[in-house]
Amino acid sequence: MIRQLRLSSGLVMLAYVTMHLLNHAVGLVSLEAMEDVLWYIFRIWSNRPAQVLLYGSFLIHYGLALWALWQRRSLRLRSSELSQIILGFAIPILLARHVVGTRIADNFLHTDTGYYAYLLWVYFVDSPGHGYWQMLVLVVAWAHAMIGLHFWLRVRPWYAHIAPAALVVAVLVPVLSLLGMIEAGLHVAALAKDPNWTREAFARMTLPSPETKRTLEAITDGLSWFFGGTVAAVLLARIARRAWRRRHGVVRIDYADGRWIEVTPGTSVLEASRIAGIPHASVCGGRGRCSTCRVRVRGERNSIDPPSADELRVLRRIGARPNIRLACMLRPRGRIEVTPLLPPLALAADGRRRVDFMQGSEREIAILFADIRGFTALAEGRLPYDVVFVLNRYFAAMGRAIESAGGRVDKFIGDGVMALFGIESSPRTACREALAAARLMSERLDELNRSLQAELDRPLRIGIGVHCGPVIVGEMGYGSAATITAIGDAVNTASRLEALTKEYECELVVSEETVARAGIDLSDHPRHEIEIRGKREMLAVTTIKRAADLPAPGAVLIRHSEPAETATPVAAAPP
Ligand code: FES
Incomplete structure (x- = not known):
C-alpha cells in the first residue's frame, strides 16, 4: 500500500507540475496566451476536491519520503538514487517562498496579484535573485520527478522501446518551460520601463502591504526551517538508532565468494552489499519490483522472516524456490550466506527471467x-x-x-x-x-x-x-x-x-x-x-x-x- 500511495501521490503532483510547466512554455507565444491557458488550468486545480488531492498528495509523498529515509539502513546509494532523494527533499525548501507568496498570500492574507504579470515583474524586474531561484526549483522538481518515473517504468518490457522518445520529452518540457518564462519575463521587463504600464497593472491588483510582506517572509522562513528540520531530525534519529543497534549486536552476512560483512539488524542484504562495496544488481533501486537483486539464501531458519506479500508476489512471478529471496527486502536477524543470482550489471530484462531454469x-x-x-x-x-x-x-x-x-x-x-x-x-x-x-x-x-x-x-x-x-x-x-x-x-x-x-x-x-x-x-x-x-x-x-x-x-x-x-x-x- 505504501508503494501504491507513493506512486499515486507522485503522479498527481507530476500531473500538476507538467501542466504548470507547459503553461510557462506558452510564454513563447505571448504573455496574454500564458494568462489565458492559466485560466483553464486554474479551473482544474482550484476546486476543493482537486486541492485536497494535490495538497494531500504532497503531504503523503513527503511523509513517505521521510519514512523511506528512516527505513533505509544505509545511504550508500547509486548516484541516481541519491540525487532523487536529495532533489526531493530540496523541493519544499526551495518552493516555500513561491507557494507562500501566491497560494498562502491570496487565500489567507487577502492579496490578489493575478499571476504571471506580477510574478514575472518580481522575478525579472524587482528581484531577479528570486527569478533564478524559481528557475532552479523548476529544474530540481522536474529532475526529481523524471528520475522517479524512470525507476518506476524501467522494469516494464516496453520501456526500452519508448525510452529515447521519453528522454526527448523529459528534456523538452523544462527547456521550453524555461524559455517561455524567460521570453515572457523579458517582455514584462520591457513593459515595466513605462511607468504607466506598471501603475495600471498594479492598480488592478491587491498588493501585499509592508506588514503582509513581513508576515509572508516569516511564514517562508518557518516553512523552510520546518522542512529542513524534519529531514535533519530523521538523519539524527538514524544515527541514534545505529549507535543503539551497535550496542545490541550485529548480524553477519557471508557471500558465496568468501567475502562477508557485519551489519546492524534490520539492514537489508542489498544495503549490506552496498556498505561492503560488493557490486549487486538492483535495477529498480531496491523497491522490490525488478527481482534483479535476487539471492539464494542459506542459514538457520530463524535467521530470516518469511517474505512479505509484496516480495512473495515478485518471487512467484519468477518461479523462485523458498531459498530464493529479494536482497532489497530481506533483512536477516541472524547469520546467513547469500549468493547473488544475477550479475551486478543485470538489466531489467534479466529480472523478468524465471529462476527455475x-x-x-x-x-x-x-x-x-x-x-x-x-x-x-x-x-x-x-x-x-x-x-x-x-x-x-x-x-x-x-x-x-x-x-x-x-x-x-x-x-x-x-x-x-x-x-x-x-x-x-x-x-x-x-x-x-x-x-x-x-x-x-x-x-x-x-x-x-x-x-x-x-x-x-x-x-x-x-x-x-x-x-x-x-x-x-x-x-x-x-x-x-x-x-x-x-x-x-x-x-x-x-x-x-x-x-x-x-x-x-x-x-x-x-x-x-x-x-x-x-x-x-x-x-x-x-x-x-x-x-x-x-x-x-x-x-x-x-x-x-x-x-x-x-x-x-x-x-x-x-x-x-x-x-x-x-x-x-x-x-x-x-x-
Ligand atoms: S532491487 Fe529491484 S527487486 Fe530488489
Whole structure:
C-alpha cells in the first residue's frame, strides 16, 4: 500500500507540475496566451476536491519520503538514487517562498496579484535573485520527478522501446518551460520601463502591504526551517538508532565468494552489499519490483522472516524456490550466506527471467559459436591497444547482432563468442533466431570492416557454427563468475561445426536438424555428412558461403507448417 500511495501521490503532483510547466512554455507565444491557458488550468486545480488531492498528495509523498529515509539502513546509494532523494527533499525548501507568496498570500492574507504579470515583474524586474531561484526549483522538481518515473517504468518490457522518445520529452518540457518564462519575463521587463504600464497593472491588483510582506517572509522562513528540520531530525534519529543497534549486536552476512560483512539488524542484504562495496544488481533501486537483486539464501531458519506479500508476489512471478529471496527486502536477524543470482550489471530484462531454469533444467535450445578467422596473424605486429580496440568493436557488433535476434551472449572466449537461443522459448523459435543471428552477424561484420578499413590490412572474417539439441541449462560457475550457461553434446557439436568452417571455406556451417526445425529451405546450398567424435551416426550439415545470404527473417521459406511448440523444459533437474 505504501508503494501504491507513493506512486499515486507522485503522479498527481507530476500531473500538476507538467501542466504548470507547459503553461510557462506558452510564454513563447505571448504573455496574454500564458494568462489565458492559466485560466483553464486554474479551473482544474482550484476546486476543493482537486486541492485536497494535490495538497494531500504532497503531504503523503513527503511523509513517505521521510519514512523511506528512516527505513533505509544505509545511504550508500547509486548516484541516481541519491540525487532523487536529495532533489526531493530540496523541493519544499526551495518552493516555500513561491507557494507562500501566491497560494498562502491570496487565500489567507487577502492579496490578489493575478499571476504571471506580477510574478514575472518580481522575478525579472524587482528581484531577479528570486527569478533564478524559481528557475532552479523548476529544474530540481522536474529532475526529481523524471528520475522517479524512470525507476518506476524501467522494469516494464516496453520501456526500452519508448525510452529515447521519453528522454526527448523529459528534456523538452523544462527547456521550453524555461524559455517561455524567460521570453515572457523579458517582455514584462520591457513593459515595466513605462511607468504607466506598471501603475495600471498594479492598480488592478491587491498588493501585499509592508506588514503582509513581513508576515509572508516569516511564514517562508518557518516553512523552510520546518522542512529542513524534519529531514535533519530523521538523519539524527538514524544515527541514534545505529549507535543503539551497535550496542545490541550485529548480524553477519557471508557471500558465496568468501567475502562477508557485519551489519546492524534490520539492514537489508542489498544495503549490506552496498556498505561492503560488493557490486549487486538492483535495477529498480531496491523497491522490490525488478527481482534483479535476487539471492539464494542459506542459514538457520530463524535467521530470516518469511517474505512479505509484496516480495512473495515478485518471487512467484519468477518461479523462485523458498531459498530464493529479494536482497532489497530481506533483512536477516541472524547469520546467513547469500549468493547473488544475477550479475551486478543485470538489466531489467534479466529480472523478468524465471529462476527455475537457472537452478538447472534440460532444454532444447540452439547454440551458436563464432570465431575470427586468422586472428593471430591479424594481431601480429599491432600494438596491444589496437588489438583490444578492434576486438571490442567486433564483440560489440556481434553481441548486438545476437541480442537483437533474440539470443543471449553466453561468453566471449578469446576472439570467439558463444551464444544461446531459446532458453525461454520453443526449439523452433530458437533455431530461427540462431539463423537470424548468423545472418545479422555477417551483415554487421561487413559494416564493421567498412568502418575499420583504415585500421585493418585485410577485412575481418568469421566462421559460425550452429546446432540445436538437448542441453543442461543452469547457473554455473563460482562466486561472481557464476552465470547462466549450457553444457551438453549439442554445445560441443556447435563448436565443432564452427571449426569446420575453415575446412569448407565458408562462413556458416549449420546442422540440418537446425535448418529443419527453423523451417527454412536451404536446399540450394551444399550439404555434407560429417563424423562427430564419440558418435556412431553421421551428422548432416549445410554449408553457407556467406551467412548474410541466408533468407531474411521476413522472407524465409517455410517448408511445412508446424504447430506452435511450447516452451516447457524437457525435464526439470532434481531439487
Ligand atoms: S532491487 Fe529491484 S527487486 Fe530488489
